[in-house]
Amino acid sequence: MKRVGVFLCWCGSNIAGVVDMDRLQAEVERMPGVVHVEQNKYTCSDPGQESIRRAIREHRLQRVVVAACSPRMHERTFRAMMRTAGLNPYLLEMANLREHCSWVHRDIDEATAKAVDLVRRAVFKVRLARPLQSGKVPITRRALVLGGGIAGIQAALDLADFGIPVVLVESSPSLGGRMAQLDKTFPTLDCSSCILTPKMVEVATHPSIRLLTYSEVESVEGYVGNFKVLVRRKARSVDEQRCTGCGECLSKCPAKVPSEFDLGLGTRGAIYVPFPQAVPNVPVIDRQSCLYFTRGRCRICQRACPAGAIDYQQEDRLESYEVGAIVVATGYDQFDPAAYGEYAYRASPNVITGLEFERLVSSTGPTGGRILTPGGGREPQRVVFIKCVGSRDEQRGASYCSKTCCMYVAKQAILLKEKLPRCEVYVFYMDVRAAGKDYEEFYLRAREMGVQYVRGRVARVFPHGDRLRIRAEDTLIGRRLELEADLVVLASAMVPRPDARQVARKLGIAANQHGFFSEAHPKLRPVETHTAGIFLAGAAQGPKDIPDSVAQAGAAASKAAALLSRQEMETEPVVAEVNEHWCSGCLRCARVCPYNAISEREIRVRTAAGVRTKTVATVNPGLCQGCGACAVACRDGAMNLAGFADQQVLAEVDALCL
Amino acid sequence: MVGSRLMRPDLQKSERLRQRIQELAGTDVGRCYQCGKCTGGCPLVEAMDFTPRQIMRLVNWGAEDEVLRCQTIWVCATCFTCTVRCPRQIKVAEVMEALRSLARREGVRSPARDILRFHRLFLAIVGRFGRLHELSLVMGYKVFTGRLFQDLGLGLQMFLRGKLSPVPERPGGARQLARIVSWWAERERKGGR
Amino acid sequence: MNSYLYYPGCSLAGTAREYGQSTLAVLRRLGCEIPELDDWTCCGASSAHSLDHRLGLALAARNLALAEAQGRGLLTPCAACYSRLAAAWHGVRQGGEVAEWLREILGRPLEGTFRPRSLLEFLVVEIGSHEIARQAGVPLDGLKVACYYGCLLSRPAEWAIDDADNPQLMDGLLEELGARAVPWAYKTECCGSFLALARTAVVFGLVERIVEAAREAGADCLVTACPMCQANLDMRQRRGRPPLPIFYFTQLVGVSLGLAPEVLGLDRHIIPGLPLLRERNLVSGPVGLRERLLR
Structure with a gap:
């Protein structure tokens, strides 16, 4: 029988305050295989670890149980300790006496009884533990950045500055993302494109960055350090090499369609660049609205192009890239306020969203920066902002706060007051959340400029001719308020992009109930995902403003760089293993595997009737995250999770139930 | 306030x-x-x-x-x-x-006595006839509020258009309705004490 | 179509007499014979549920139980009756102690097998606007209508028959018959009919808002599916501007089907509606006795 040592941690008074440690020790000493038990005030401390090492030496321990906190907290600590004591790190088992016992119970007798059970379970399991060895895999020194908004741009530049080659994939024809659509930025009021354009140019010219615009990731295979990414480069119908960006084609195109970049407030041709500062400055033909593609005639752009760059025959191309790490910066979308019939977004052109307002106030926008009502083309005498449209509303929107709206509404109100000093501006709010450096001061500046803040969620916007009647309660005085306005701006929530869940599935990462990508730990691992080698940046992970997105992008880049700075990496040995003798090749395991780590292969087996081939499952240990779903699904008992073998799990059950 | x-x-x-x-x-x-x-x-x-x-x-x-x-x-x-x-x-x-x-x-005395009276009158009529007789309701309410002659013109207009039936209907189900209403009235009475 | 029993509700014998008349005339013309629920009683709107939730459910539920015993659901033109019947039906379907209590006080079985239907939904969804238009001979050309749904058909979500802010059932039906349904924002704003007697001044304000908005939207008239709304809007428009007539949607459907004005009770409005219909050549023939007397 293996010699087991058990170390009972007090965790100060966290555990010892509720569990009777002496009674626990007396019980543990009677458990089979236990040759040594001791108590420590803080087992994770240096003296605590040292006393385990001493006990391993003195009592010739072969297996170790640490009964302390959650393995999520200190399993790594104690595994490292095992290695220094000369034992395989996987001959350790932890019993969680804190989160699972002392923190959730009050009664000392009951808590102690439960602690005994928890330790017994660990003892029974550890007796069957086998030493596990981690393997080594090489790392591809190249990163993929998904998304060309400010977060993706920043991550790509930071990685490239580490000397790491970067592939940046952006689905639209240009870099820039949402930030390119904004006019000015809070709290400094610097012009958004003035600070963004230099970065876009830097990405395009950086020797370490390969920029793929108008491209989408088709599939992702492989695992940390060794991803294989297939990119679809959509046909631009314009040769990027030949095009000089002269713009001759743009003005000649006879088609007129609503511009996505201007959110439908302006128009573009069928051949277009989304905005003047686009990078690359190469147009794209939208084949749905192009006369040549829809009716077979026109070719005006081809005739206009002095460089001969128009190529109607161009087709989508697939390109494959090997990368070691991926930064996901796919951004956000704006909530469609049509869900609120009472706000008349569909019924009146003079009810617009915050992002639409940005285009209306931007000098590159459809009005050249003059603030005019979309319905009447008049300068508004009175503008009403409504906050939290789709945010903080469980009935028709999302439960969360979109975080950026309080500040951008203040900014937009200030811009309005600057451009139209006599315009009355009202902001309907529930709370003003201005937590951030210089944010509160910025909000107060809006108030000082005469912006009227009214506390109340607007109930109804009635279109009346080309004006709008707004009805709300001023909750600070408890009276109903009614006023007419020329323009209503809805501060629409930030929501995940419509394809966020598909992207998550493609990458094998998790998304929360709203569709924002999940970080590995909200506090301690904010830019990592649960899938090793994939990192998050920007609003794809949750509502964020520009400073936060840039900061997170930098963090994601340095995490990725740290990974890619190594030649090779150790693999986690807690992975699934197939017993090929027992495997019947049904591949039920492959279907339940969330990481696509299981595939099939043919093996040759010798039977009484001679040699024949059979199909079996095979696990890619680099992809396997050790979740154990396959082991549960396997009907043959052929799939085992190393460190959680069937016999070990059954021993745990015996320990608790027998 | x-x-x-x-x-x-x-x-x-x-x-x-x-x-x-x-x-x-x-x-x-x-x-x-x-x-x-x-x-x-x-x-x-x-x-x-x-x-x-x-x-x-x-x-x-x-x-x-x-x-x-x-x-x-x-x-x-x-x-x-x-x-x-x-x-x-x-x-x-x-x-x-x-x-x-x-x-x-709880038998709370309400400041909106007129509205309450309207509802009680309504129930009294429904409890008695099984269906609402609008003329009785309006007349009863006017008597209670003492505004007997307000809307008199309107009432006449309605009458001329055949929109005020002078006699209530009384289906057989009235008895069951009376029972439901008296269940409620009983509880009201207890609450009022 | 045989799965319904007709539940007129109390108003249809009195203040909403023309709604009852026009409903029956339209149904007959469309070939739907829907027998009246025998021995029906008041649904309790709006006083019973104002006084006590259960009392409100019980009064309405009695009628559901009677119909259920005959294996049928109830069809009602009245928005208020629909709302109360649907509330009771919803209460029964939710089961639990409330449903148990209802069965006990009614002394009848009641499972909520059949969902009550409003006439508007029945005509649009079950008969179909298109089918009605096919049978109609008089297109409502040139008539600009503001469809007014009120509160009771569009809320709450549990038994609303259409959108809470911009319902379309009535608009679609009347457009199919040739009228132009103007877009406007007050389709489901409450007109306060329930407080017409007790808080008259406030209610006058509400009515004015609604009528003004309809006028501003260019409507010739308002169309409703609710006796309370019709009576309130018909009786409480402020003097001054020429008033807008308030029709029941069944009356306009009836006009389109070529039914005579007296059959549809078009001569019973406080604000006369017939002059408008005559002016648009939708109604012809000699001026009736009541129409002449009340002019």
Whole structure:
């Protein structure tokens, strides 16, 4: 029988305050295989670890149980300790006496009884533990950045500055993302494109960055350090090499369609660049609205192009890239306020969203920066902002706060007051959340400029001719308020992009109930995902403003760089293993595997009737995250999770139930 | 106005009131974050002494006396505008309904006596005939309020258009309706004591 | 179509007499014979549920139980009756102690097998606007209508028959018959009919808002599916501007089907509606006795 040592941690008074440690020790000493038990005030401390090492030496321990906190907290600590004591790190088992016992119970007798059970379970399991060895895999020194908004741009530049080659994939024809659509930025009021354009140019010219615009990731295979990414480069119908960006084609195109970049407030041709500062400055033909593609005639752009760059025959191309790490910066979308019939977004052109307002106030926008009502083309005498449209509303929107709206509404109100000093501006709010450096001061500046803040969620916007009647309660005085306005701006929530869940599935990462990508730990691992080698940046992970997105992008880049700075990496040995003798090749395991780590292969087996081939499952240990779903699904008992073998799990059950 | 009244928090009292509303209306007023969307859209707020949002607040303070004695709960037309729009999914109209039920069960003297009288008259007629006889209701109400001759012209107009039937109908089911109404009247009487 | 019993509700014998008349005339013309529920009683709107939730449910539920015993659901033109019947039906379907209590006080079985239907939904969804238009001979050309749904058909979500802010059932039906349904924002704003007697001044304000908005949207008239709304809007428009007539949607459907004005009770409005219809050549023939007397 293996010699087991058990170390009972007090965790100060966290555990010892509720569990009777002496009674626990007396019980543990009677458990089979236990040759040594001791108590420590803080087992994770240096003296605590040292006393385990001493006990391993003195009592010739072969297996170790640490009964302390959650393995999520200190399993790594104690595994490292095992290695220094000369034992395989996987001959350790932890019993969680804190989160699972002392923190959730009050009664000392009951808590102690439960602690005994928890330790017994660990003892029974550890007796069957086998030493596990981690393997080594090489790392591809190249990163993929998904998304060309400010977060993706920043991550790509930071990685490239580490000397790491970067592939940046952006689905639209240009870099820039949402930030390119904004006019000015809070709290400094610097012009958004003035600070963004230099970065876009830097990405395009950086020797370490390969920029793929108008491209989408088709599939992702492989695992940390060794991803294989297939990119679809959509046909631009314009040769990027030949095009000089002269713009001759743009003005000649006879088609007129609503511009996505201007959110439908302006128009573009069928051949277009989304905005003047686009990078690359190469147009794209939208084949749905192009006369040549829809009716077979026109070719005006081809005739206009002095460089001969128009190529109607161009087709989508697939390109494959090997990368070691991926930064996901796919951004956000704006909530469609049509869900609120009472706000008349569909019924009146003079009810617009915050992002639409940005285009209306931007000098590159459809009005050249003059603030005019979309319905009447008049300068508004009175503008009403409504906050939290789709945010903080469980009935028709999302439960969360979109975080950026309080500040951008203040900014937009200030811009309005600057451009139209006599315009009355009202902001309907529930709370003003201005937590951030210089944010509160910025909000107060809006108030000082005469912006009227009214506390109340607007109930109804009635279109009346080309004006709008707004009805709300001023909750600070408890009276109903009614006023007419020329323009209503809805501060629409930030929501995940419509394809966020598909992207998550493609990458094998998790998304929360709203569709924002999940970080590995909200506090301690904010830019990592649960899938090793994939990192998050920007609003794809949750509502964020520009400073936060840039900061997170930098963090994601340095995490990725740290990974890619190594030649090779150790693999986690807690992975699934197939017993090929027992495997019947049904591949039920492959279907339940969330990481696509299981595939099939043919093996040759010798039977009484001679040699024949059979199909079996095979696990890619680099992809396997050790979740154990396959082991549960396997009907043959052929799939085992190393460190959680069937016999070990059954021993745990015996320990608790027998 | 309540602005000047001293409030002394009593969390047990508010918990009790919220609990009773939860039982009657199936909704938790404690969720309210006081945005005022209910009030902004309420058609009758001008006839109320507290806005619907303030009622939610008073409930959360456990101010039972005030919410059961106010005009608001009786002025509420149960149009459900508040309920369909509440971002916290509180059934505001149902809360008003629950408060009316509570007020009746507690035998609270309501300031909206005229509205209450209208409802009781309505029930008396329905309990007697099984169907509503509009002329009896309007006449009865006018007698009660002493405004016998107001709307007389309107009444004549209606009559001339054959829209006021002079004689009530009385289906056989009236007896069962009388039983249901007397179940309620019995409970009212107990509450009133 | 045989699965319904007709529940007129109390108003249809009195203040909403023309709604009852026009409903029956339209149904007959469309070939739907829907027998009246025998021995029906008041649904309790709007006083019973104002006084007590359960009392409100019980009064309405009695009628559901009678119909259920005959294996049928109820069809009602009245928005208020629909709302109360649907509330009771919803209460029964939710089961639990309330449903148990209802069965006990009614002394009848009641499972909520059949969902009550409003006439508007029945005509648009079950008969179909298109089918009605096919049978109609008089297109409502040139008539600009503001469809007014009120509170009771559009809320709450549990038994609303259409969108809470911009319902379309009535608009679609009347457009199919040739009228132009103007877009406007007050389709489901409450008119306060329930407080018409007790808080008259406030209600006058509400009515004015609604009528003004309809006028501003260019409507010739308002169309409703609710006796309370019709009576309130018909009786409480402020003097001054020429008033807008308030029709029941069944009356306009009836006009389109070529039914005579007297059959549809078009001569019973306080604000006369017939002059408008005559002016648009939708109604012809000699001026009736009541019409002449009340002019």
